[in-house]
Amino acid sequence: MATKHHVVTRVNGEEVEFLCEARHSLLEALRETLGLTGTKEGCLDGNCGACTVTLDGRLMDSCLVLAVEAHGREIQTIEGVASPQGLHPVQQAFLEEAALQCGICTPGFIVSAKALLEREPNPTEERIRWWLAGNLCRCTGYDKIVRAVVDAAARMAEVKG
Amino acid sequence: MANKVLVRQEFKVVGTRPIRHDGTDKVTGRALYGGDFSLPGMLYGKVLRSPHAHARILSIDTSAAEALPGVRGVVTAKDLPRPEEGIADVGEGAVNLRFLSDNILASNKALYKGHAVAAVAAVDAHTAEAALALIKVDYQVLPAVVNVREAMKEGAPILHESLRTDAQGQKGTTPTNIASRIQFAKGTLEQGFAQADVVVEREFETATVHQGYIEPHNATGLWSSDGQVTIWCSTQGAFTVRDLVSQILRYPVSKIKVVPMEIGGGFGGKTVVYLEPLAALLSRKTGKPVKLVMTRTEVFEGTGPTPAASMKVKMGATREGKLTAAEASFAFEAGAYPGSAVGAGCMCAFAPYDIEHGKIDGYDVVVNKPKAAAYRAPGATQTGFAVESVVDELAEKLGLDPIAFRMKNSAREGTRRIDGPIFGVIGALDCLEAARASDHWSSRLEGPNRGRGVASGFWFNIGLQSSCTISVNADGTVNLVEGSADIGGTRASIAMQAAEVLCLRAEEVKPTVADTDSIGYTQVTGGSRTTFATGWAAYEAAHDVLRQMKERVAKIWEANPADVTYEEGVFGVKGDPKMQMAFRELAGKLNHTGGPIVGRATVDPKGQGGAFATHIADVEVDPETGKVKVLRYTTVQDAGKAVHPSYVEGQMQGGAVQGIGWALNEEYFMTPGGTMANTSFLDYRMPTTLDLPMIETVIVEVANPGHPFGVRGVGEVPIVPPPAALANAIRRAVGVRMTRLPMSPGAILKEMGTV
Numbered sequence: 001m002a003t004k005h006h007v008v009t010r011v012n013g014e015e016v017e018f019l020c021e022a023r024h025s026l027l028e029a030l031r032e033t034l035g036l037t038g039t040k041e042g043c044l045d046g047n048c049g050a051c052t053v054t055l056d057g058r059l060m061d062s063c064l065v066l067a068v069e070a071h072g073r074e075i076q077t078i079e080g081v082a083s084p085q086g087l088h089p090v091q092q093a094f095l096e097e098a099a100l101q102c103g104i105c106t107p108g109f110i111v112s113a114k115a116l117l118e119r120e121p122n123p124t125e126e127r128i129r130w131w132l133a134g135n136l137c138r139c140t141g142y143d144k145i146v147r148a149v150v151d152a153a154a155r156m157a158e159v160k161g
Numbered sequence: 162m163a164n165k166v167l168v169r170q171e172f173k174v175v176g177t178r179p180i181r182h183d184g185t186d187k188v189t190g191r192a193l194y195g196g197d198f199s200l201p202g203m204l205y206g207k208v209l210r211s212p213h214a215h216a217r218i219l220s221i222d223t224s225a226a227e228a229l230p231g232v233r234g235v236v237t238a239k240d241l242p243r244p245e246e247g248i249a250d251v252g253e254g255a256v257n258l259r260f261l262s263d264n265i266l267a268s269n270k271a272l273y274k275g276h277a278v279a280a281v282a283a284v285d286a287h288t289a290e291a292a293l294a295l296i297k298v299d300y301q302v303l304p305a306v307v308n309v310r311e312a313m314k315e316g317a318p319i320l321h322e323s324l325r326t327d328a329q330g331q332k333g334t335t336p337t338n339i340a341s342r343i344q345f346a347k348g349t350l351e352q353g354f355a356q357a358d359v360v361v362e363r364e365f366e367t368a369t370v371h372q373g374y375i376e377p378h379n380a381t382g383l384w385s386s387d388g389q390v391t392i393w394c395s396t397q398g399a400f401t402v403r404d405l406v407s408q409i410l411r412y413p414v415s416k417i418k419v420v421p422m423e424i425g426g427g428f429g430g431k432t433v434v435y436l437e438p439l440a441a442l443l444s445r446k447t448g449k450p451v452k453l454v455m456t457r458t459e460v461f462e463g464t465g466p467t468p469a470a471s472m473k474v475k476m477g478a479t480r481e482g483k484l485t486a487a488e489a490s491f492a493f494e495a496g497a498y499p500g501s502a503v504g505a506g507c508m509c510a511f512a513p514y515d516i517e518h519g520k521i522d523g524y525d526v527v528v529n530k531p532k533a534a535a536y537r538a539p540g541a542t543q544t545g546f547a548v549e550s551v552v553d554e555l556a557e558k559l560g561l562d563p564i565a566f567r568m569k570n571s572a573r574e575g576t577r578r579i580d581g582p583i584f585g586v587i588g589a590l591d592c593l594e595a596a597r598a599s600d601h602w603s604s605r606l607e608g609p610n611r612g613r614g615v616a617s618g619f620w621f622n623i624g625l626q627s628s629c630t631i632s633v634n635a636d637g638t639v640n641l642v643e644g645s646a647d648i649g650g651t652r653a654s655i656a657m658q659a660a661e662v663l664c665l666r667a668e669e670v671k672p673t674v675a676d677t678d679s680i681g682y683t684q685v686t687g688g689s690r691t692t693f694a695t696g697w698a699a700y701e702a703a704h705d706v707l708r709q710m711k712e713r714v715a716k717i718w719e720a721n722p723a724d725v726t727y728e729e730g731v732f733g734v735k736g737d738p739k740m741q742m743a744f745r746e747l748a749g750k751l752n753h754t755g756g757p758i759v760g761r762a763t764v765d766p767k768g769q770g771g772a773f774a775t776h777i778a779d780v781e782v783d784p785e786t787g788k789v790k791v792l793r794y795t796t797v798q799d800a801g802k803a804v805h806p807s808y809v810e811g812q813m814q815g816g817a818v819q820g821i822g823w824a825l826n827e828e829y830f831m832t833p834g835g836t837m838a839n840t841s842f843l844d845y846r847m848p849t850t851l852d853l854p855m856i857e858t859v860i861v862e863v864a865n866p867g868h869p870f871g872v873r874g875v876g877e878v879p880i881v882p883p884p885a886a887l888a889n890a891i892r893r894a895v896g897v898r899m900t901r902l903p904m905s906p907g908a909i910l911k912e913m914g915t916v
Contacts, residue, residue: 023287037197038190040425042375043457047842050375078190091188095180098807101649101815103187104376104425110188129850136847138373138426139649140811141818143856 009070011036012080020067026060027051029067030077038078038107042136049135052108053077059115061134078107081114089155090114090148099148101139108135113149121160122153170802174660175870178807179667181653187423195379195395195422196454203381204233206443206453207289208436209279209296210463211271214305214529214835215318218269218278218298225295226281231288234446235296236439237279238268242411260498262409264532265438271300272320272497273531274836275462277435282443282451305529305835309471309494312338312528320497320527340499343523345507345580353486353518357477361554365547367884367902369469369494369829372536373819373847376425377460381452382440390417390441395424397431397646398685403677405434406441417441420676424646428819429535430465432685458840465534466829468493468501470543474510474551482561484570487516487579491544492524496532501525505621506540508580509881510548512619513589513773514570519579529835535687537816538620538877542823542884546902549616549885554898563615563889564597567775572619582621588799588863589773593617595861596775601795611781611792612893618776618881622769622874623688628681629698631659631670631706631760635752637745638669639706644683645695647674649815649876650808654692655699657804658870662703664730664744681763689874692804693865694766700869701762709758710747717742717754768867772874774798776817776882780890784913787906789825789891795857796882801865801873809875814856816879822848824884828903 004019011034018033027044030036030053039062042050046061053062054076055069081088090113093099100106109132116123116131123131128149129142137145186192223235241262262268267276279296283289304318311317319336326333327341354360380394390412396402399421407414424431436453443451455463475488489510493503503523511519536542556566571590577583596602596615606613630642641659645651656670663670683695707727714732715722724735732747734740751757779793796813803809826846830838839845864871888899897912910916 021287031197036190037193040194040376041196041454042377042425043842045457045841045843048375048457082189087185087188091185094188095184098178098181098650098805098811100184100187101808101811102374102376102424102426103183103192104194104374104423106187107190125855129853133849133851136375136842136849138375138428138819138847139815141814141816141848141856142850142853143814144807144811146850146855 005068007068007071009073009075011075012077022068024067025063026065026067026070027062030062036077036079040104040107042104049108049112050105052111052135054111054115059112078111081110088114089159090117090152093148093152093155097144097148097151099140099144105135105137109137109145113152117153117156121157125150170871172661174657174667175802175804176806178805179653181650182656182672183647183652192423194376194425195393196376198381198393198422199452200381200383200450203450203452204282204284204447205286205289206280206282206439206451207286207293208277208439208453208459209293210459211267211274211276211278213271213300213302214274214307215303216271216300217303218267218271219301220299221279222297223279226292229288229292229295231284232281232292233449234282234443235279236442236446238266240442241266241409257499258408261405264498265409265435273529275459275531276497277463280439280443282447306338307529307831307835309469309492309526309528312526313492313524320529324527338527339524340495340527341525343504343507344521346520347577347579348518350486350488350518350520354477356479356485358480359555359558360475360477361551361558362475363551363900365472365474365550365900367470367543367546369466369530370823370827371461371466371845372428372430374426374428374430377455377457378435378464379454380436380440381450382444383450384441384445388416391420392417392437392441393420393422394437395422395431397424397427397648397687399644399646399677400682401432401685402434402437406438409438410441418676418678421646421674424648427648428537429539429687432535432687433465435464457842461840461845462837463531465532467536467539468495468533472544472547474547476551476555478555478559480559482559482566482569484514484516486518487511488520490522492526493540494528494530494533495525496530497527498532499525499527501533502535502539506544508621509541509619510544512578513572513617515572515576516579521579537819537880541618541620541881542820545618545881546884546888549882550888550900553885553889564593567617568593585770586863586866587771587773588861591861591863592773592775592797592799595859596777596797599777599795599797599859601777601793601857606779610784610894611779612890613777613779614886614889614893615775615777616882616885616889618774618878619771620689620878620881621771622693623690624694624766624769625684625690626763626765627683627695627698628763629695629702630680631702633706633748633751633758635749637748638671639663639665641670641672641699642675642680643672643695643699644675644680645691646686648686649811650805651686651691651695654804654808655696658696659699659703662700663706689772689876690769693769693868693872693874694764696804696872697766697868698762698764701764702760705762706758706760709760713751713754713758714742714747766867768865770801770865770867770873772799772878774878774882776886778886778890780887780894782891782895782909784895787909789887789904789909791821791854793854795859796879797859797861798875798879799861799863799873800875801868802862802871803860804870804872806860809860810858812875813858813879816877817856817883818848818853820880820883821887824887824902824904826903826905
């Protein structure tokens with residue numbers, strides 16, 4: 001057995017520790033070790049965005065981050081987007097705008113879109129398209145996804161009021 | 162743009178836009194896809210694949226791999242029973258069982274780079290991968306052929322020594338790569354061309370492309386010590402997986418249970434099996450559950466792409482713009498084993514038009530590439546690209562508006578297709594009319610290097626078997642169980658049809674997709690059949706519930722069941738307006754008035770209506786780089802009845818964008834030796850958000866008389882028109898007629914004479 005490393009990190013606001021090999025990706029640790037399978041695997045080479053998470057607030061393809069790099073950091077995954085009070089406006093907008101078909105890319109898109117709207121509350125269509133270009137969807141043709149992000153921005157503006 | 166509604170019935174639930182039942186699980190990451198599944202003590206499998214496109218396998222030595230610590234078992238083709246000769250039906254086509262088995266694990270020859278040769282189960286995926294490198298395979302490398310025209314030539318390397326051309330039932334006598342030749346004819350071709358004032362003849366080619374679903378193939382197998390086999394996987398058809406695994410392993414279907422996990426896209430590519438038999442075999446060998454997940458490279462190299470095609474189309478028309486004759490020859494790459502979608506391509510090619518004289522030849526040709534699988538309207542996109550390009554050129558030569566020309570020649574009710582069938586009620590002309598009336602068509606497109614193109618497409622849709630049960634809950638809601646994998650919102654579109662019958666809200670019908678032990682036989686989610694056929698099963702099962710509930714009301718009221726009515730959610734009795742009982746009230750009484758009520762239905766409907774679409778594309782071509790920018794795109798499509806319009810629009814948009822990717826960028830770059838050089842999403846360039854405008858939709862509803870709510874299939878036809886619509890737009894933008902897909906920047910510059 002390869003030597004394992006002890007990693008202490010925060011995932012969705014909770015302190016978490018796990019053992020991993022040096023070669024394990026963060027994606028593998030999340031899915032296989034921590035059982036957080038909402039973060040999806042589509043390509044394992046950083047080209048599809050299905051495994052998008054935030055690491056210290058920055059968007060990352062978790063397949064391109066080593067699990068040991070998570071030590072002492074703060075990770076947000078799709079599992080941390082909704083709260084006990086209900087769905088996040090981005091999630092609600094995806095549902096109401098029918099912005100998902102098979103749903104495999106959806107967690108990645110929601111994590112990406114949420115990160116955009118936290119930085120830029122009122123993005124243009126062009127800006128949304130630029131921001132989401134790292135997330136592939138093969139089902140929707142993106143139209144309803146872009147609409148959902150516009151809709152989510154409006155919902156979040158309303159909440160802030 | 163307003164939708165064009167020609168359906169006459171009024172509905173309460175059908176045609177509305179409720180939130181899909183599985184939506185919350187899918188936006189919170191809670192939905193479990195095949196790759197998310199695990200069992201205690203589970204092992205991980207990996208597959209060794211051939212590095213050669215064509216090679217004889219002389220020997221395989223697995224001893225070093227088996228000796229690696231952590232490895233629990235290795236399987237090769239020797240672990241598979243030799244299949245009997247026979248044909249298995251997988252819904253959208255038939256496959257030869259020996260070929261099917263050889264595609265799971267190569268026995269004596271590897272026929273494409275990426276062909277599975279052995280599989281390993283180990284304590285983790287990394288150990289399994291390390292073990293692959295320890296398997297010694299002695300290959301005798303053979304010359305490969307990776308192009309359909311090359312493969313058809315005399316003296317080409319032969320893939321299967323036993324293969325003989327099947328020409329309409331006549332078997333050839335010499336080894337060949339041409340697996341079959343089919344022909345359809347109508348009228349007298351010479352006479353048709355003699356009547357023509359203008360004839361256009363062109364040759365076309367399309368590259369191999371992949372379905373490109375984001376979720377890689379996966380399977381987890383458990384071969385229990387009592388002989389029961391369970392397979393958890395992402396598939397378009399759990400029953401198809403059960404049948405194919407049964408045939409490949411020669412093991413009874415009654416001992417195999419397939420549990421369909423959520424599926425991350427399929428588009429036809431998940432209607433066959435790759436890993437499922439391996440998961441079962443490895444589990445039998447190790448006594449543990451075994452899970453396999455492909456890498457993206459494995460998906461590209463080892464699973465069904467869609468056939469590359471080489472095509473010739475000749476069409477003639479009179480000066481007045483009447484099509485008189487059409488002739489085509491379509492040669493499709495089947496990949497390593499026979500069975501491309503060339504037949505379906507032939508059926509759809511000229512279907513949008515009423516043409517008196519026609520002949521279509523189709524060739525199914527094996528080449529050293531992965532075995533082709535279905536891809537959304539399989540075959541129709543290739544042939545549609547060729548035909549719609551020629552139609553456009555005829556319109557141009559005749560000086561006619563491309564939509565007016567298509568309308569003048571449009572197929573209608575009663576038109577006989579060249580391949581035989583006579584159309585019932587169809588929306589071909591209605592789509593063209595709606596396209597002509599659209600904002601897009603009447604808008605002005607100005608500026609240099611810009612052009613607008615239009616193209617139509619057809620897909621016949623299929624019916625096939627579906628089952629459904631509905632149980633009534635005491636609170637007046639119902640649980641609906643069905644067997645159709647839900648790839649894009651069909652739980653909702655099926656539940657809504659039951660809700661319509663039962664006068665319930667969509668949310669009051671809770672749908673579940675069940676495993677193969679828990680629901681009657683149901684065919685694949687494919688052929689645009691699910692909302693049509695499984696929706697029909699739900700409709701019938703709901704009626705079965707109502708029949709039983711009326712009997713129960715009659716029993717309670719001591720009335721004649723035939724006199725019991727059900728309207729607006731309330732049971733009543735003819736002639737006695739005082740007697741009333743709401744569905745919910747009766748539901749609460751079931752357990753003490755005779756027991757629970759479960760409705761059931763199985764269907765095998767034949768009345769699927771064909772689907773037509775017309776697309777309009779505006780493009781701008783950069784003359785320096787050759788890059789095509791899609792400025793505006795409109796899809797018009799006959800849905801029959803759009804059960805959930807949002808998801809119908811989603812199919813139209815998604816299909817169109819897959820077609821745009823196929824048209825402009827996507828391609829297997831093959832080395833002459835048969836290696837795919839671009840096996841990642843970086844180099845296999847699917848459309849991103851940045852490549853596209855919003856995709857406008859116009860749903861036309863010409864009710865299908867072959868379905869209780871008028872439903873036609875919607876999933877497939879939207880991929881058909883884009884390549885020709887874009888080629889026709891490029892022609893108007895910069896004057897070149899593109900005859901090869903993809904119309905990549907380099908290809909366009911070459912055609913423009915810039916490079």
